[in-house]
Amino acid sequence: MVLSKIHRVLGxxxxxxxxxxxxxxxxxxxxxxxxxAADATGRECARVMVNLKDRQFTIGxxxxxxxxxxxxxxxxxxxxxxKFVDVPVGSAYWDVVAKAxxxxxxxxxxxxxxxxxxxPENERFGxxxxxxxxxxxxxxxxxxxxxxxVAKLASHLIQLATSLQLMKLDLDELLG
Amino acid sequence: xSHSLRNLLxxxxxxxVLRSVDLEKSEAFDCIAELAVLSTDFxxxxxxxxxxxxxxxxxxxxxxxxxxxxxxxxxxxxRQILFLADMDKAAPNSxxxxxxxxxxxxxxxxxxxxxxxxxxxxxxxxxxxLATIAAEQxxxxxxxxxxxxxxxxxxxxxxxxxxxxxxxxxx
Numbered sequence: 001m002v003l004s005k006i007h008r009v010l011g012x013x014x015x016x017x018x019x020x021x022x023x024x025x026x027x028x029x030x031x032x033x034x035x036x037a038a039d040a041t042g043r044e045c046a047r048v049m050v051n052l053k054d055r056q057f058t059i060g061x062x063x064x065x066x067x068x069x070x071x072x073x074x075x076x077x078x079x080x081x082x083k084f085v086d087v088p089v090g091s092a093y094w095d096v097v098a099k100a101x102x103x104x105x106x107x108x109x110x111x112x113x114x115x116x117x118x119x120p121e122n123e124r125f126g127x128x129x130x131x132x133x134x135x136x137x138x139x140x141x142x143x144x145x146x147x148x149x150v151a152k153l154a155s156h157l158i159q160l161a162t163s164l165q166l167m168k169l170d171l172d173e174l175l176g
Numbered sequence: 177x178s179h180s181l182r183n184l185l186x187x188x189x190x191x192x193v194l195r196s197v198d199l200e201k202s203e204a205f206d207c208i209a210e211l212a213v214l215s216t217d218f219x220x221x222x223x224x225x226x227x228x229x230x231x232x233x234x235x236x237x238x239x240x241x242x243x244x245x246x247x248x249x250x251x252x253x254x255r256q257i258l259f260l261a262d263m264d265k266a267a268p269n270s271x272x273x274x275x276x277x278x279x280x281x282x283x284x285x286x287x288x289x290x291x292x293x294x295x296x297x298x299x300x301x302x303x304x305x306l307a308t309i310a311a312e313q314x315x316x317x318x319x320x321x322x323x324x325x326x327x328x329x330x331x332x333x334x335x336x337x338x339x340x341x342x343x344x345x346x347x
Contacts, residue, residue, distance in 0.1 A: 160330040
């Protein structure tokens with residue numbers, strides 16, 4: 001199993017059942033990653049998401065960010081965003097988030113969001129997003145560094161989990 | 177499911193899981209150590225696993241040693257979380273205090289658990305004396321140690337599966 005294939009494998013997944021076969025599901029370990037991200041940035045809410053074919057799927061969450069569903073629509077697509085974004089309301093990357101909140105039909109009014117892409121460039125397989133509801137402003141360089149480290153940890157965990165499950169499926173197939 | 181993997185998941189002890197994976201120093205574990213240091217505002221830190229009398233460092237930040245004796249971190253053994261505000265007083269003969277490994281005044285550590293067994297430690301230390309630490313800092317250390325445990329479990333399973341695949345391919 002080549003690790004760089006993970007984004008392609010996840011990118012073919014269309015529903016939660018398929019994802020369940022890979023056993024990439026919401027899990028306490030990814031909730032902890034989200035909490036680490038929130039703690040590192042001093043913000044209330046954070047999410048770890050994987051990019052599927054037609055949606056983004058939350059596998060770890062900390063805090064109540066206003067979205068009740070664990071899946072987000074495709075137009076909430078950060079694949080073309082820079083590797084790291086820390087932006088206030090009204091910025092270029094803000095509209096997609098606002099749209100998602102309207103679709104969900106719930107109030108969603110953070111003041112700022114920070115986004116880190118998970119996975120290598122052109123092979124992104126997920127994202128780590130932290131929301132600021134307390135008008136704490138832009139992240140300092142030190143805090144950005146911490147957030148990038150948390151994102152790196154999330155990437156390692158997703159890669160490990162995905163590789164393991166893909167190999168298990170291959171093995172089961174071989175064993176008939 | 178393969179016999180070896182089933183054994184790993186059901187019967188193997190934490191120490192057996194560790195031996196099955198033959199861990200080396202890696203970027204992921206360095207990342208855990210660095211996050212621990214930055215999140216707690218200590219000077220340096222490491223993630224080490226125990227085997228026999230030795231502690232092998234598999235991740236570090238600001239700490240250069242690869243191996244040290246397990247007794248050097250004996251106070252941290254079998255503890256979920258341990259804060260030593262005054263290491264000079266609490267462990268005057270420790271190599272982390274007397275300069276053999278470091279000159280730490282304050283230390284914070286979280287036990288690394290595998291299958292309900294303490295198999296290592298995530299530790300940070302500082303040359304400054306700190307009277308207290310926040311509960312959040314302890315929680316971060318516990319979370320990071322748990323994430324490290326999850327990574328080791330996954331790596332062990334992956335390695336065993338790879339071994340099974342090679343065995344099958346060679347039949």
